[in-house]
Amino acid sequence: MVQVLRRTLERRGRIRTHTRKAPPVTQIGQGSTEFRVELPSVATTLTLAWAALTDVGHRREVNEDSLLAAPPLFAVADGMGGHSAGDVASTAVVTRLAELSGTLVAEAGSIDRALALAVEDMAQGVGVTDQGTGTTVTGVALALVSDAVSWIVYNIGDSRVYRLTGGVLEQITNDHSVVQELVDAGRITREEADVHPHGNIITRAVGFHEPPIPDYRILPIQAGMRILVCSDGLTKELTSYGIRHFLLEQKLAADAVAAMVTAALENGGRDNVTAIVIDVLAVEPYEASNT
Known part of the structure; x- marks a missing residue:
């Protein structure tokens, strides 16, 4: 199913492939320097800009990251499972989420359904996928919450979403990982977590061993806010200070x-290193066209 979906999207020009020294990686959607979203039901017009980039890195032979940058959804999925299995898993997730693109807004229920379908797609990869195949996923989706335009932030695993507002950087998602549980329990510090030998072990994923259950958080949208969605290939190499600097x-x-x-x-x-930056350039009153 995943390969059929992939070929269909390639024919439609929605998937770009990168072949630096690795097999093709799934990237759905293009960047935009100015994109208007008109929401007459809440009398609001948004202007967004975004860009996305992925790289296989220096030590991996395969880029198992996939990404989606097509309103109302933005997502990064970091596959695991070895060989091409991780790529199949991350491709399945962003491909199913991409089916929600083209609508004005999304909702948590539609994201849940897309992730459940992605798990079914992974099961079709007999001979490629197995019980160890899975992927993280994190991202943001435009949504209407209590008649206000907001970001729905969702995540499973240790890929992250950050928010920059007023010069202050905040990690919005909470890692589903062994080291995060140790930090939460007060057994190690954040600095110790950064160099912990079990830093790559996650406790939740989109895969066969459990239903995909994302954490959700709502962020009111404000003009001037900047969102970063990234895989752990970025946060392994850059501290929060470095991310804020750039x-x-x-x-x-x-x-x-x-x-x-x-x-x-x-x-x-x-x-593998993957990042999406989304800027909210303006939040303005909606004005109906006279034409």
Whole structure:
């Protein structure tokens, strides 16, 4: 099913493939420097800009990351399972989420259904996928919550969403990982977590061993806010201080993702590196066209 979906999307021009030194990676959607979203039901018009970039890194032979950048959804999926299985898993997730693109807004229920279908798609990869195949997924989706335009933030695993507002960087998602549980229990510090030998073990994934259950959080949308969605290949190489530096220094989304991915590669590039930056350029009253 995944390969059929992939071929269909390639014919439609919705998947771009990168072949730096790895098999094709799934990237659905293009960047935009100005994209208007008109929401007459809440008398609001948004103007967004975004850019996305992925790289196989220096130590991996396969890029198992996949990404979606097509309103109302943005997502990064970091596959696991070895060989091509991780790529199949992450492709299944972003492909199913991409079916929600083209609508004005999304909702948590539609994201849940897309992830459940992605698990069914993974099961069709007999001979490629197995019980160890899975993927993280994290992202944001435009939504209407209590008649207000908001981001739905969703995540499973240790890929992350950050928010930059007023010069303050905040990690919005909570990692589903062994080290995060140790931090939460007060057994290790955040600094110790960054170098912990079990730092790559996650406790929740989109895969065969459990139903996909994302955490959700609602963020009211404000003009000037900047969102970063990224795989752990970025956060392994850049501290929060470094991420904040590049998000503040680079005014354009495309320049910000390029600077962060380049820095991650220069700092070691031990894993696949994927990042999406989304800017809320304006939030304005909706004005109906006279034409």
